[in-house]
Amino acid sequence: MSLAHPAAVPAARDTTWPVALAVLGLGLLALGWTFAEEALAAVTTWDNSTAYNHCWLVLPVAGWLAWQRRHRLAGLQPQPMPLAALAALLAGIGWLMAERLGIMEGRQLTAMVIVECFIIAVLGWRIGKAMAAPLLYLFFLVPFGAFLVPLLQHVTAWFIVSGLQLLGIPHYHDAFIIEIPAGTFLVAEACAGLRFIIAALAFGALYAFVMFRSPWRRLAVMMLALLVPVVANGFRALGIVLLGHYLGSAEAAATDHLVYGWIFFSAVILLLVLAGLPFREDTASPPSAPAVLHRPARRAALLASAALCCAAALAGPAVAVTIDQAGAAPHSIQVPLSAGGCQPEGTALRCGEDLVEARLLVFSPRTTWGGVTAERYRLTGSNDEDAIFSVSAGDARWQVRRDGEATRTIATAAWLGGAPAGDGLRTRLRQAMNSLRGAHGSPVLAVVTWQHGSAGQRPSIQGRLQEQMAELAQRASELSQRD
Structure with missing residues (x-):
């Protein structure tokens, strides 16, 4: 019996990996179907925003990192870890909170945590630790950081104004609008530097994983990858x-200022790479493979661990679906505008070459604020080249x-519970509670649209809004107090 046992272990191990990979593949498909909305939103962002075009390379890079570390799997075999289901349950609760708050980035990040927990639940902690670099790199699939754009715009504007003051160049600035004798500059979203920062972080993580092994050196690389692009974008x-x-x-x-920006950014990254080469640690011998062979996992244990983790992960989405079934699509109401020197054209106004119209979108109390934000972006678009x-x-x-091209201008404002509402955390928390109770007010989104013409100028827009504000605000306030 003692002589046959060593031969039995490799045979059993040979059948464990195929079963584990099959369970892993089926589970990932189920999670992909469950979080399809998050995945679709991420892919759409990769395609539409130049700040996240690099995300298309994340999966190939993660695959390459896994291949480079394949020697670490020698002697390892899947060891299911049911305790990972507890982490998946906590991530599912986090997903539900992000979903009720209407924060897509939070939903995507927690969904990725759930995926990572499922991988650990099926394959075990040792394999997860061996493949930590590619697994962590998958988080760059999430298009995070958009909430930083206003802050980055302020930082960029501060760099410009400080530089002009230092050089004694006459200027005037109002928030993101900077005027000098040569003309006017607008610090738009595309000028905030987010695209440089996100790309630098993704590259910095790859550089840290490949060239360094010390956690402190890797952390230093990531800090530089975060700070240097901010400063470089300001200059x-x-x-x-x-x-x-x-x-x-x-x-x-x-x-072609964006082209110049990428050339400048590439030069900065090259300098960072050259600066880090003297401290590289990739020439050291790779860690040896584990010598201890563990008893192969049973198929029933693999299936039970995977099922438990999936059930824990699906708890949050199941609650959200139950709540959303009581909601409804927003109701659109066209609002007639006062003439004010323009010619009525149905519910719209013809002001010279401009066509101006307004409408109110009334949402269900069960709607999350993310639904309001998503509808706003659907109507206005999300091109980061727009003013x-x-x-x-x-x-x-x-x-x-x-x-x-100044062919269309859209102004939007929101109301909740009879008062104007922003997109901040306070509003999101309030509507999250409303969505759970199904009462205490309905979000209302006011949309004023200009088609073609000189209404794209800022003073004209503000004047038109002031003319129509009284009626729009009254209607929106009344509708936002209804349940």
Whole structure:
């Protein structure tokens, strides 16, 4: 019996991996179907936003990292870890909170945590530790960081204004609008530097995983990958404004400014790589494979661990579906506008070459604030090349987006519980509670649209909103108090 046992272990091990991989594949398909909305939103963002185009490379890079570490799996075999289901349950609760708050990034991040927990639940902690680098790199599939854009715009504007003050160049600035004698510059979303930061973090993580083994050196690389692009983008934006000053034309300086930005960013990254080469640790011998062979897992244990983890992960989405079934699609109400020197055209106004119309979207109390935000982006678009600013009219703060060719301008503002509402955490928490109770007010989104013409100028937009604000605000306030 003692002589036959060693031969039995490899035979059993040979059948464990195929079963584990089959269970893993089926489970990942089930999770992919459950979180299809998050996956589709991520892929759409990769395709539409230049800040996240690099995400298409994350899966191939993660696969390459796994292949480079394949020697670490020698002597290891799947060891199911049912305790990972507890972590998946906590992640599922986090997903439900993010879903009720309407934060897609939170939903995507917690969904990725659930996927990682499932992998650990099926394959075990030792294999997860051996493949930690590629598993962690998968988090770059999540298009995170968009909430930083306003802060980054302020940082970029501060760099420009500080540089102009230091050089004694006459200027005037109002938030993200900077005027010099050569013309006007707008620190738009595309100028905030998010695309540089996210790309630098993804590259920095790859560089840290490949070239270094010390946790502290890897952390230092990631910190530099975060800070250097912020500073570099500030100098890049200042350089464009200075170029406009010396050329005497803001438009000439802004031509192909994004191309110049990528060239500048590439040079900065190259310098970081060269700076890190003297401290590289990739030439050391790779860690030896584990010498201890563990008893192969039983198929029943693999299936039970996978099923338990999936059940824990699906708890949050199941609760959300139950709540959403009581909701409904937003109801659209066209609002007639006051003439104010323009010609009525149905419920819209014809003001010279401009066509102006307004409507109110009334949402179900069960809707999360994410539904309101998603509808706003669907109506206005999310091109980061568009000009974006805000104007005040009455108590409401209107978000205005004008496309690059100035053919369409859309202003939106929201109301909740009879008062104007922003997109902050307080509003999201309030509506999250409303969605759970199904009462205490309905979100209302006011949308004012200009088609073709001079209404794209900021003073004209603010004037039009002030003219129509009284009626729009009253109707929106009344509708937002209904259950």
